[in-house]
Amino acid sequence: MPSSLLFGINNEGRVHTLSTTGSMWRELPYAGQEFKKLSGVPHFLWALGGDHQIYVYVHGLDIPIRVVEESYENERWLPIEGFTSRLLPTDRYNHSNIDGSVNRSIDKITLPSMAWQWEGKWKVELTLNGQPLDHDGWTYAVDFPAQYSPKKQWKSCVRRRLWQRSRRYSAMNTWCAIAPLHQDATSEPFIDVSIGGQKIAGACPGTMLVWAVTSHNRVMFRTGVSDKSPEGARWSHVQTPPGCEVCQLSVGPTGLVWAAVLDGRALVRSGVTRDNHQGDTWVEVRSPGDSLRLCQVSVGVCSVWGVTHDKQVWFRKGVKGECAGMSEELAAGCGWVEMVGRMAEVSVSANDQVFAVGADDRLVYFRTGVCPEDLTGKRWRSLHAPLQVSRASSSASLSRGDGKYNRSLNTLQSRPSSMIEQSNIAEIDDQSHSAPMGPTSLPVGDLTSKFETEPRHAKTWNPVQSVGSIVGTECHPETDESVWSESSRDSCIFAEDEELCWAEYEAPWSWVEAGACTMENHNLPNWFVDGTSGNSQMELEQPWRVQILSELKARSVNVDAYTHYEHAIDTTSWVHSGEARFSMGNGPFVDCILQLEWVQSIGTLTVLNPDGATAMNSFALSDVNCVQLCSEPGNPRLAVHVPRNNPPLVRFQFASDTQLEEWQAHFSTTCGKLHQVVGKVGDESVWAVSNLGDVFIWDPTEIESYQLREDECYVQKYDLSRKESPYKVKLHTGCIPGTKITITGCVGDDADRIGVNLESEPTYKLKHKAHTELENICLHFNPRFREGVTVRNAMIEGKWGGEERDEQIALQRGQEFKICIEATEDAFVIHIDDKKNSTFRHRLPPHSASYFSVWGRLQPFKLTIKSPEIILNPLDMYWRQIGGHLRRVETCKVGVTWGVGYDHTAWVYTGGWGGGFLGTLDSQNVHGMTDCQDYKVYENQRWNPVTGYTSAGLPTDRYMWSDSTGKQKRTRDQVKLLSMRWQWQSDWMTDFHVPGGVDGDGWQYAVDFPATYHANKHFTDYVRRRRWYRRCAVATTGPWQELGHTKLLDLCLEPVEDFADTKVVLWALATGGQAMVRIGVSKSNPMGHVWEHVTSDQALCSISCGPYKQVWAVGRKGCAFYRLGVTEDKLEGEKWHCVEPPGGGQLRQISADVIGVWALDLQGRLHVRKEISKAFPEGTHWQLIDVDPPVLNAAPNSTGFKHVSVGKKEVWATTNGGAMVRRLGICPTNPAGSGWDTGISGNWQQLSVKAFN
């Protein structure tokens, strides 16, 4: 749960915030405007100023609000003039929107309000679907509603190009006045405002609803408010029933509106839905008692709280916000419940938590124990958070001649109730005349002090102060731009800490607003002064604790002399057994008894027949490489990868999730101990996530610790004495220079041709949809006894090169031999029986040699491979699981690791381990973690002449309830949750945000089923479909900490320098495709401080950075970008340089590092950027890496690649069938490498090898 903010107004009208991670109220920078009421959703605050005008405050957004205005310029070819802007009368406008229906003349497109600022001039878009365009961005077509192509042809009669200009909301972190209703701001001021509606079911993300009440008791709705237009468009009057004079209202997160009427009743707006933000009608609700007048209400999701004029608090039962748009009963609830406590104001948060201001003591109270089962909670608990005052405000008040205390006391005494009881119309009138800052005067009462004390950055635009430049009305940017010349770029809503002086005092509060606060009842912030919570740090220092600990430790010293005593409880060996179902490979599941035995330090897993006597399979736990969840809903399953066993993959199905997790924990702890991977995760680890969101780590130090080493080389030895020639051994690191391969054996008595080969991966040529294999052999060493010659040769793509012949043979029939092949930079040197025999110059790079083979009539004895680099067999890697649920994980070599969840939340690795199924055992630094996923099913219908659209399809049709392809049957009832860790978050809902658009009921139409769908029904449409979704959430634990509000799409990390606590560059993409750089990330502070937005013309979908300041990205339209001007002082660089995508392919993902730049296209093919050099860091062209048979065979259902990760020396990828493959043979002369080494096919989704060196 990231931090959120509670807002409050003190009795001076100053706005304060209290963060759920903080413990102190902080004042918002004061800008000469006091406030009376406040209403907020995260990042957006609407307030009623002391001058009874409405103000909006946008804060805490990491990415600026930007809108790209688009205008298509259309031209038609005329015989003499060529292309001109004079179009036919039937044609579209010269400047239009994409489908030509709206006039979009460039000079008519203006900024919507003063709060906006243009970024640059109008520019022509120079690419089409990622491919660069010539001809000044023109695209050509035969006629207008048509396909446009970049090439001009003889038949091209029309052309168009796209002009773009982006505008930015530049009034972030400041109060912005909303234009008054009338020219004279005093003629109808406001008395209340409320924002909500951020969670309307099915509405576009970013929708918000703002309602307000004027002093004439008219209800106003603000149209067009969204996160792309925070100030909205205009006020529109909403009629109230006759005789109902509204004095206050509140909008809930689901759009439900409650209003308090002057005579004490309440009005409820019914029919607020995603289509109808204003709702239909008012429903009257009686006041809680005959003589009781309701004067304030606050709406949550499933609760409405109210305060009556006698300060009594009431809870409305029976309200269901999610369904309030459909049902008046659920909107209005069924009855008032009286609550204890006297409160002046109450505020309900978006998760129904309740805050209030006490009527008598003016303290802020929190209602404890509010949960979905008990919305009324248990008791009121007061917040005791000290106040922190900014210098700007304190000096302002000091300059008024008084100390702050005096002033606050004065105000309290002189105006005891004016801020609170605005329900009384008389008082309001009274106030608008007598209040010191009536709308006709300047915002702060005292004229002289105002100008002296106004902070350096004036951050309020007052409607009166700046007539003609009011937010919400149109303005002339050319003349008014100067207003924003000094734009505030700090994304933090507070001034620097140095500017704050600290004064702790408890002020009387007049207002509290919880709409933006999302604290959980079970995880209360440090806001309550209590003896029991939050001071564990202090406890550690207490003398009594120190004394107890030292005395406890002293006990063990006394006992130390007796350590040889037998321990009463033996914890070193145990057996765990249980029933399960077992499947070998992909076979059917059969009953079995599973027995895990652990004796001292040896673990064995035995799969017994149900009789318990005979074994079906058995293997050592040290052979287990990965234990992975492979459950299907209702069937809790584990896949155990044992590559050395037969079969290499076994699966177990358990009776319950609990049993599964118990076994999973046993496997994990025992295998971890055997592979000595416990505790801390190495910095250079490779991280991976599976399709189910599980996180796995392979730590290279593990393999390094047990691989044999001889004089600086890594050694692998094979005993081949029981093998027969021909025999092939895989070389996992190639035959890189410095490698020495030694084989001993005995030549057969009747041998003729024998030999040793160093083979590369074959080249595959695709002909007539079938792959033909063309062999590559780096070295062919072939003594021929009959001819009496030794032949050396190489084969490239199936063709032998020129033979090198020696007319002698150093070997003899029937004799033992020892052949040693040493790879040097330019040749293989062959020694026979320790005497140099010959050399063979490289014809293929030795890096690409991936097999060593012996053949002919000989008996091999022993093979030794000595490699200067670690020999990595993907089948030897032990993948250890840690808790968490992620879609992506990225790491870098100093060990800073970030993840992105399925709901796009960013998570930062805490350096701990465990969590998830491991529970709290063997866990360190784990936190709670949640993630969301949507299940989607499609409802398909076919039209028939009699009944119209029905669910009776043709026999050849797809299932009427199906998945997106239509091949799988999916009904809503069938969809089950994966495991007990998942919970439904919603019911089935129609999805209105489907690509292609939908109609009012969510339907999309098409001519026939496997087709493109569109939103409007055409005459020829015979089928339609709609998408249903249901959201579920997982609750787990893991060594991850949630970061902020900004949701991420992709990210990458790269340390700047070579020491441990160096700065780490972190690039990320927000869900809108905006690039950002995280400031202040390092090993000691993996979370960093703030995001800095980096503008790009196009939305991006993938980003990657390597050292030497390379930053690469992929745009939504499929082209690549290279960042220019990145230096050590300016890590965010200067501008994006567009790099054309490979011909015919749109890129999807990119990964760049020392070893190269690799990109993945939409068809699942890989491309390597070639000829990258210091002078040309962006390279010259792409080389295609085809999907060849080894990749296709790596896992079932593989048709292409899913993800690629490039590291310092390695390139790894996952296939869409879930296999993990590692590129072999990459060397400076061949950055594309050759061939793949296949790892376990563990349903892998994505991996990161950036840290691995």
Add this chain to the structure above:
Amino acid sequence: MANDREVLREVWEGKLPICFKLDNDEVVDIQQPDPFYLMVPRLSYFPLVTDKVKKHFSKYVSKELQDQEMWMEFNGQPLKWQYPIGVLSDLLRGPEDHLPWSITVHFDKFPELVIYKFSNKETIEAYFMSCLKEADVLKHRGLIASGMQKKDHNQLWLGLQNDKFDQFWAVNRKLMEITADQESFKYIPFRCYTDDGYRQKLIKPLGEDGRKKTLEDLLNEMFPGRSSINVKIHGMNPPLETPLQWMSEHLSYPDNFLHFVVQLES
């Protein structure tokens, strides 16, 4: 919340070296049996750790006694099996009794009037669980223990029996939490052992004024007017200014009780 793992771990790791000897009168074999040395967790109970002791000595006693229930005695006092071993040690071993703790084993003449018989490990499990529930009634009105599943209870018991700290605390931490609507435990579960059994009383961890009560307050309420009192728990003397809530969270035995051994000095 009991989150000071360092202290919890140290309390859990507390062990006692014990030297078991068979009562000379009961030896029927010609050969005197060797004493049996064992390292025993302080938090455990004797019946859980003495299987090996029984096996070792039963060879040396007469046939008819072999099936008799084994009992133990120190300085002439039979050891009550239902007390945790650490409590017995604090209670019976004086400062002059050095380690290892020398205990005499008997098969004959079971002192039925002094100690209970126990037939099997289920008896002690039942006793342990009833203590745990009693403690929870005092702390949370019994809401947490009764809300637990059977497997949680099992995990607690197996964690104690198999000396698995993590396994035990994974469940026990729930019992040591303070519920959302409370600021502390309702009452502190404790027992004060004197020479003649133990005493209990309802004592709240916070005073009327919200102040945290300390061990000193507890002793004053239990033994009003007694000034010099020696308190022992886990083989050490806790400082009197230690807050009760913290003590209950961190220094309780696995049955969730604080077992204080109190010596009233006159």
